[in-house]
Amino acid sequence: MANKDIFQPQWIKEAPVKGSYRSIFKYGDPKGFKHPNDMLFQELKEKFKLTEDDFREKETTGNEIVDISIESKLSVAQIDKFIEICGKENVSSKEYDRLKFSSGKTVEESMKLRRNKIGLISDLAVHPRNKAEISEIVKYCNKEIIPIYVYSGGSSVNFGYYPEKGGITLVISTHLNKIVKLNELNQTVTVEAGMMGPAFEEALNNSPKLYGSKHKFTCGHFPQSFEYSTVGGWFVTLGSGQQSSYYGDAGDLVLGVEMISPSGNIITKEYPATATGPKVLDIIKGSEGIFGIVVELTWKIYRHQPENRQYFSFIFPNWDAAVNATREISQGEFGMPAVFRISDAEETHHGLKLYGIENTVYDKLMILKGFKPMERCLFLGTADGEKQFTKNIKSNVKKICKKHGAMNLTSFPVKKWEPGRYKDPYLREDLMDYGIVIDTLETGVSWDNLHQVHQQCRDFVKSRPDTICLTHASHFYEQGTNLYFIFIIKENDIKAYIDFQEGLLDKIQKSGGSLSHHHGVGRMIAKWMPEHLGENQMNVLRSLKQHFDPNNIMNPGKQLIGG
């Protein structure tokens, strides 16, 4: 998209230096990039009052080699034990490996690693080959009181892997990444927890060839981190995909699990429904490794029928109209769209740039019809399912959008959005090279507090001078939706950044939103949990923790902080 006549910074176009900090914090494919386009770049310059000169030299790159020496606190005998269990090639005490598998993809980690600052790192990276080895490791660690963290896809945005109390990190995506069995009759697939999104989906799409099934299948779960997250991670963090309004959230998509915990192994049975409550499967949902390690899951699958997919996009005169229309759609009982997202005025402004719609005939028509920049709001949607079902969704959506004053933008914008939907996180590295931070926080809201949460959080973000705040709602339910805040700031000071982020979390909580809609809790959000849930609910979770993991070796220092 870059116009050769316009100045553009020298965005880094090479994979990070091998063994560097950047190779650890860079999101996704080492050779994957999404550079800011001209329009975005111009806008950032204006917003942050920067000149071209500010983009001639990078502030940080993190391309320095990780050259640190931090002794493992494990004894030689302990390390030998892990080697005995998993084989020499699956155990590493190298500092680089230990740092890598202790790091997620938070902005804070990135800011620090760019400055070659590191926090705690685990004492050993271990790549178990199967669940029997994990079981043996958990038993051994429980005896020796060695904490265990689990690393799978690597895209945690809340310090999910942070080794608060030292110990070992199990990298389960290295070996536990296969489909165990596909059951076409039940429409389920049993899969090892460390299988990555793309391999999982590809196998399901090709199931007639691979498993002799009659139908092709889809997993239905496509978070932005799809390419760098795993089936087990989706489940234990209560993730949601970009088509969740139709397929359900990760917690809804799992029929059974196998979990290995210090207090014993749990295998839940795969009934489509059972009234033998309370259900231990439900208790494991969202447990983020603090009770045990989910090693295998039975996942609900759906028919893969892209030929039936319908696409639609609309522009609304304002946010109120967009919210009212999506509420009416969500409560309309004609089935839910799959992709289903509305952007507020500021995000729409940027979205039209990012998806290449600004200055097209669509944009001109919008202006002509009175849809004003910084007021108008974009709606993108698709429908999955049976042919007439998807057509009927589209026809109802059209009717409702029209009623709320929207203009039909056809399928063009959503089709522009779709191919790049996993790529937005790649913008981060380019911007941070020049001291610009792009980050996100998100919350679950009811219809009746959506506007309050949106407004108060925006007000907070905007109280910081020169801050971009983009918001969308992208997971819909009859009772409400989520709000996903993207903020872009010029900030070099790590402490100032953290203060800002914590301020927004505070505001989310105080304005009535859930602390997290689908990013999970981890270490980052843990300190808000007691106020969020109240002491009595915290005590329920603590009692479960005490039961599953009396020695507090499972991912200590996360949801329950000390516990």
Added chain:
Amino acid sequence: MANKDIFQPQWIKEAPVKGSYRSIFKYGDPKGFKHPNDMLFQELKEKFKLTEDDFREKETTGNEIVDISIESKLSVAQIDKFIEICGKENVSSKEYDRLKFSSGKTVEESMKLRRNKIGLISDLAVHPRNKAEISEIVKYCNKEIIPIYVYSGGSSVNFGYYPEKGGITLVISTHLNKIVKLNELNQTVTVEAGMMGPAFEEALNNSPKLYGSKHKFTCGHFPQSFEYSTVGGWFVTLGSGQQSSYYGDAGDLVLGVEMISPSGNIITKEYPATATGPKVLDIIKGSEGIFGIVVELTWKIYRHQPENRQYFSFIFPNWDAAVNATREISQGEFGMPAVFRISDAEETHHGLKLYGIENTVYDKLMILKGFKPMERCLFLGTADGEKQFTKNIKSNVKKICKKHGAMNLTSFPVKKWEPGRYKDPYLREDLMDYGIVIDTLETGVSWDNLHQVHQQCRDFVKSRPDTICLTHASHFYEQGTNLYFIFIIKENDIKAYIDFQEGLLDKIQKSGGSLSHHHGVGRMIAKWMPEHLGENQMNVLRSLKQHFDPNNIMNPGKQLIGG
């Protein structure tokens, strides 16, 4: 329906004698009856080799006055305390009341009460007026170690109220039976736990008048016990309604609860979704009062649009074809029917009689087209939702049924079934007056073990001579369904009856079904739980019990038996 020329027994047509055992065990409206019609009566006579003479005198009626004297084990001071909290008029130590509120609607209880045999009864019946009183009672009972049982709708079929360890029974349907607020924006209603089904649904249907809402609403939950069960009961026992395939099971329909427990009160927040797991709301689902008392619930509501409802019925050549078709419908991704049920060959045989279809033009046409009695299987369905959505479901259902060899029976049979759908339990009293027992057990199954569970359970039931066994599947999911077994036997011996029932529960478990799809666990099924869940899962539940209720005063002796 009775033909005056044909002999019919003198079915009881009057309400039970006031103060009698019958007034306790009779299901439903004291003046509500559904007498066996001629065809059913003839069939029973033949099956059980009975003559008209066997129906001239009733074996038991239970119409004897409850005249027992069982001292309450509570002290005068304790009783005074409950009077102080709830008012004199809301506390009863009368034996009749204590027996009534300790009794559910199991066949075993009915067999015993008919013979004036009673088990344990609670020491006091208390009708709290609000949740503050319940809170005070729980605190007091926890201090004094007085067990608490909760009675609401009264239709438990697993000894849910049985006062295993003495103590008090809280009757929460007496006062806690109102809607607290209706939130049209969120499409939720907050309701006290003891509100009965019909009052709840009527208020929702009339919400424009009562709450000034724009739309009429429905609760979407219509179990067979609808008229004698409560919103709180639906939730804590993980119930399912007859339209659950569309609206979801009770566990899916609740967004938030307030629960009072010895370890403190829990109020979960009402997010449509949140990734701050594990969720205490999920832990309370199906807890059947062993952790605490659910006093208030926020329930998801749906648009009440009977004008859009579609009705359809089909006859299949056999059970395999019916199962294959319903699986294809469930996995077809065009939306789920609301009422969705298939009857196996034996139930179809009876259903056609019961719904008045035998000997109609439909029956003749079926025979003509080769749908053989005792092979053919009936499918009844409706679709709820938006107009085109329901039409599209019907059109897809038609196509799939035809493909599987079914004949369209139009809406006639399902419309015959619908008005009487809460009335079948009333048959029980008439039959038991003459020593004939009709009872049910049910299970959740996956598609891949449905036939095995069905066949093995039928084989077991049929291994008892002269036994009628009717089976239907009536709650559908992409991954499976339920099997609901109705068995009719001639049996006067209580022990023999229990042995038979336990044998069937054993068979359900051994053949791979869930111990309960929607009846819950209670005391009856508890002893199968350890094998069902395994020791490790039982220990998770025990640790929760220990946390919520360290003195084991909340509904002791149920799911966790001793615990």
